[in-house]
Amino acid sequence: MTDALPAGAPAVSWLDLPTPRPSDAVQAVLDRTKEKLGYVRNGQTALLARPELVLAQDALSRAVNANPASTLSPKERELIALVVSSENRCEPCVLGHASALRGITGDAFWVERVQVNYRHAPLSVRERALADYALAITRAPGAIEPADLERLRAAGLGEAEILDAAAIAAYFNFSNRINSAIGVAPNHEAYAAHR
Structure with a gap:
């Protein structure tokens, strides 16, 4: 049995599909997201x-973003995600990762600068290398060569x-593309958070 969105509820995407009642496994994913963020992402809905x-x-x-063996910092992970999402102009992801x-940095001005053009934001050498690599993966993965890894x-x-950086950038390229392809609306809650 499926349920449509409640009357008057804003559309979460351009698709006109009924919203099925989630299975227990899917509901657990939605509950985990709501516990972490305070809301369910429109992309999931x-x-x-x-x-x-x-x-x-x-x-x-979870495999690429929450791997306990990874030594990339949360800031570095979100930097990669924001660079990829900004380049792809994926509204829900840009707002979510910004x-x-x-929340991680407490520096809304710095985050806005990264969002608009990370090359103009003050980044460490390591952060700049990660951002450049994320951009290369997004723009021209077939042009990446050994020298890119040497940097x-x-x-x-x-x-x-x-x-880990490659996996994170590749994952967000997938996520951006599916969100953009079906017109997923950004969550207002993401825009308002940590301001």
């Missing part, structure tokens, strides 16, 4: 008609950190 996609995206997200980065090593990143 837009995918509810394909529960296997909600579950797969959540599993991949919010997360404001990361020269900035102090280890081999596993480079792998």
